[in-house]
Amino acid sequence: MLLDRHWGGLRGYGRCVMLILELTDIECIKVLTRLGLGRLACSHNNQPYVVPIYFAYRQRYLYSFATLGQKIEWMRANPRVCVEADEIINHHHWMSVVVQGHYEELPDTPEWKAQRILAHELLQHRAMWWEPAYVVTAHLDATAELIPIYYRIHIDHVTGRRAMPDPVEAVEPVEPTTTQKSEGWLKSILRRMRFVGPGRSSH
Numbered sequence: 001m002l003l004d005r006h007w008g009g010l011r012g013y014g015r016c017v018m019l020i021l022e023l024t025d026i027e028c029i030k031v032l033t034r035l036g037l038g039r040l041a042c043s044h045n046n047q048p049y050v051v052p053i054y055f056a057y058r059q060r061y062l063y064s065f066a067t068l069g070q071k072i073e074w075m076r077a078n079p080r081v082c083v084e085a086d087e088i089i090n091h092h093h094w095m096s097v098v099v100q101g102h103y104e105e106l107p108d109t110p111e112w113k114a115q116r117i118l119a120h121e122l123l124q125h126r127a128m129w130w131e132p133a134y135v136v137t138a139h140l141d142a143t144a145e146l147i148p149i150y151y152r153i154h155i156d157h158v159t160g161r162r163a164m165p166d167p168v169e170a171v172e173p174v175e176p177t178t179t180q181k182s183e184g185w186l187k188s189i190l191r192r193m194r195f196v197g198p199g200r201s202s203h
C-alpha cells in the first residue's frame with residue numbers, strides 16, 4: 001500500500017521526492033530472514049531498554065543468543081518485546097521492519113534440547129554471532145562463568161515500510177531553489193512548517 005509521498009503527513013509542503021510503501025507480512029518475513037541484525041527493545045518498571053542483537057528467523061520466531069545481563073533479566077520479568085531491523089542503502093532507499101512479540105527462553109533441559117540445537121544451527125551462519133554477548137559479559141567479570149542463554153522471540157505482529165524515489169518526480173525534475181540546495185532535507189521541511197526559520201524559533 002502506498003502510504004504517502006515524502007514523509008507521511010507532509011504532503012503539500014514542498015517537492016515530493018520519495019514514496020513510502022507498506023510491506024506485506026510475507027515481505028516483512030523475507031526482510032527478517034535476510035537481515036539478521038536488529039535492535040531489541042524490552043521494558044521493565046516502565047523503563048524502555050534497547051540494544052543491538054543478532055538474530056535468525058525461523059517459522060514466526062527470531063532466535064538469538066546472550067549471556068545473563070540486563071536484557072535477559074528484564075525479558076524474564078516482562079516478556080513483551082519489540083524488535084526493529086532495517087536496511088538503509090541511502091536516504092531514499094531503505095526498508096525497516098518492526099516486530100512485536102514475546103520472549104521465550106530455551107532452557108538447557110531435555111525438553112528444550114531440540115530447540116537449542118536449532119537455535120545454535122541457525123545462528124552459526126552469522127559470523128562471530130556469539131562474540132558480542134560473550135565479550136560484553138567477560139569484561140565485567142573475567143572470572144565469572146559464562147552461561148550461554150538461547151532464546152527466541154515469537155512474532156505476534158509485524159509491520160514493514162519501504163522507501164523508494166518517487167518515479168513521477170524522477171521523470172519531472174524540478175530545479176531546486178538556491179535555499180533548497182544549501183540546506184538539508186529535514187531543515188527544509190521544518191522551515192516550511194515554520195518550526196525553524198531564519199530568526200524564527202518554534203511556536
Ligand SMILES: Cc1cc2nc3c(=O)[nH]c(=O)nc-3n(C[C@H](O)[C@H](O)[C@H](O)COP(=O)(O)OP(=O)(O)OC[C@H]3O[C@@H](n4cnc5c(N)ncnc54)[C@H](O)[C@@H]3O)c2cc1C
Nearest residue numbers: 051052053054065066067068069070071072129132133136
Ligand atoms: C552489532 C552488534 C550485535 C550484537 N549482537 C548481540 C547478540 O546477538 N547477543 C547479545 O547478547 N549481545 C549482542 N550484542 C551486544 C548487546 O548489544 C549488549 O551490549 C549486550 O548483550 C549486553 O546487554 P545486557 O543487557 O546484558 O547488558 P549488561 O551487560 O547487563 O549491561 C547493562 C548496562 O550496560 C549498558 N549497555 C549494554 N549494552 C550496551 C550497548 N550495546 N551499548 C551501550 N550501552 C550498553 C546498559 O545501558 C546498561 O547500563 C551486539 C552488539 C552489537 C553492536
